[in-house]
Amino acid sequence: MLEYKILSDRELTSLLRAGDKYAYTEIYNRHKNLLQNHLYKKLGDLELVKDVLQDLFVKLWDNKSEMPLTDNLPGYLFSAARNRVFNHLSHQQVASKYISSIQTFINEDNYITDLVIREKEFAQIIRQEIDALPAKMKEVFVLSREGHLSHEEIAKHLNISPQTVSKQISNALKILRVRLGVFFYFL
Amino acid sequence: MQKEEVPNLLKKYLAGNCSEQERGMLETWYLKYEEAGFPELSQEKKDGQLEEIWAFLADKIDLPAAEDTEAVYHITPLWPKITAAAAMVLITLGIGFYFYNSPDKVSSVPNGKISHTTQTSKNKAMLTLADGRTIALDEASNGEIAKQAGVTITKTKDGLLVYEGRAKESAFNNIATPKGGQYQISLPDGTKVWLNAASSLNYPAAFTGDKRAVRLLGEAYFEVAKNKEMPFVVYTKGQEIEVLGTHFNVNAYEDEGQTKTTLLEGSVKVKLAKSAATALLKPGQQAVFEYDHLDVSAIDVAEVVAWKEGCFLFQDEDIRSIMRKVARWYDVDVAYEPHISSKKIGGRISRNKSLKVVLKTLSGTDKFNFKVEGRRVTVMP
CATH class of the missing domain: 1.10.1740.10 (RNA polymerase sigma factor, region 2, helix turn helix motif)
Structure with missing residues (x-):
C-alpha cells in the first residue's frame, strides 16, 4: 500500500x-x-x-x-x-x-484590478492561516527542525509523551508542505 | 451600482461571466472581508465538526475510516497462553505415555515422531496488515508489535491485541489460523468471531458504508453485534450470509465440498451468488450449500459448535468426515486403505488430547485401525 x-x-x-x-x-x-x-x-x-x-x-x-x-x-x-x-x-x-x-x-x-496582485494577497491569507498553528505544534516543530533534538528529547523538554511529539511533527510537516507549495507557486 | 445588483453580480461571477473589473471588485472584497466579533472556538469543537464532515463524506463516497476516528478493538485468544515450558512437559509426558502403553488397537505407531502432534499451544494465528506485513500472534512478544500507517498494534500481557490510532489506511486486515490453531477476534463493531483451524477472515479495521462485510475461508462462529442500520454480511465461496445481529456458525472449508451455515440465535438470510436461491434460517436450522442448491434441515447445533468449546463431537459421522476434522487440527495428512468401513460413528473427544489418544479412541470402535508415519495417518480396516 x-x-x-x-x-x-x-x-x-x-x-x-x-x-x-x-x-x-x-x-x-x-x-x-x-x-x-x-x-x-x-x-x-x-x-x-x-x-x-x-x-x-x-x-x-x-x-x-x-x-x-x-x-x-x-x-x-x-x-x-x-x-x-x-x-x-x-x-x-x-x-x-x-x-x-x-x-x-x-x-x-x-x-485591485490586477489579478496577479490579488492572487499574491490570497496566498498571504493562506500563510496567515498556517502561522495560526496551535502554539504547541509550532514549538515542537521548531525544536525538532531547528534545535535538532530527538523526539525523545523534545518529549522530556516539554514534558509530553514521545507519541505526542511524533504526531505534532507529522502534523506540522503536513502544513509545512502546504506552506512550501504556496511559496513556490505564488511568490 | 444599486444594492439589488450585488446578488446578480455574484451569480454572474459564479457563472464565469464577470468582466475583469467586476471580478477584481468581488475578489478584493473577499480578501479584505472578515467577520468581526465572532467567538473564538475551542479546538475540540472544530475537530468535532471536521469529524462530522468526514462521517458524511465517508458515508456518501464509501470511504475508508476517517483519520480522526479512533479505531480501538481487541483480538483475544480463546485460552490463556500455555508457556513453552509447559509445552515441553506435555511433550515429554506424551512420549512417556507412549512408551508405557505400547499400542494395542493403534497398530504399528512408529517410535518417536509424535511430539509434533501433541497439542499444546492452540492460540495460533497470523495477522496480515493492509500493507502486506504479517505478524505471528502466538510468537509476538508483549508490547507494541506493529505500526501500520497511523495505527499501533499492541499485545498486552494477557495476550490481548489492541489497535490504537487512526484507521484511515487500514483497508483490510486478515487473520489466518494454521492447522491446529484457533483464535478469537473482536471486530471494531463489537462482533465476536471464533476462527477454527486452517481458516482465515478478511475484515476492515473499521466498518463504513451501508453494510459490515467480511470474507471467510474455512470455519468460524460469529456472535454478531446488533446494528439494524448496517447488516453484517459474511462472504464465502459462492454464498453470502446476511444478518442483523445473531449467533451462527459457518463451515466453508474447501475440502468439505459443502458450505454449512448453522443458526443458534436470531435469524439469518443465506443467499447463493450464482442463483436466486435464498433461505431464511430459524434457530436450530442448518443450510447446506452444495454445487448449486441450498437445503435446510433441523440439526443438533451442539455438534456444530463443539470445536469452539475445545471438543470434537461426532454424531453419526463417517470416518472420512471425522478424519478431515482431525487432519485440520493435528496438521496431518490422511490416507485410506481399501475396504474402510462406511459405518457411521459418534462420540466426544477433547481437542486438548494428543492425536494418539484421539486415534486410540476412534480405534476403540473396533471398526478402524490407524498407522502413523511422521505427519501421515493411514486409516486401515
Missing part, C-alpha cells in the same frame, strides 16, 4: 483524478484545518462552515476527473471555498450584512 502522507499535492491530485479514495482522504486530512479556519473567519458560523466544507469536498469527488493537475492544490481549494462563499452570499437577502458590505466596498472604488 502506498504511503499517501509523503506524496506531493500534485501526485495526490493525479491519483484523485483516477478515483483513488486514499488520495482523496489524504487531501481532506491535509487541508481540512486551514480551510475550516479560513471559512470560519469569512462566515462566522461553524454550522455554515460545516455545510460549505462538506459541499466543497463532495463536489471535489464528483468532479475529480475534471480537476486541473495543479501544483497549487491549496490555492485551488481556497478558490473553491471562495466560490462556495459567493454562492452562499448570492442567495442572501439584499439587506444582509454581506451584501451591504460588498455594496459599500464597491462604492469606495478601491479594489
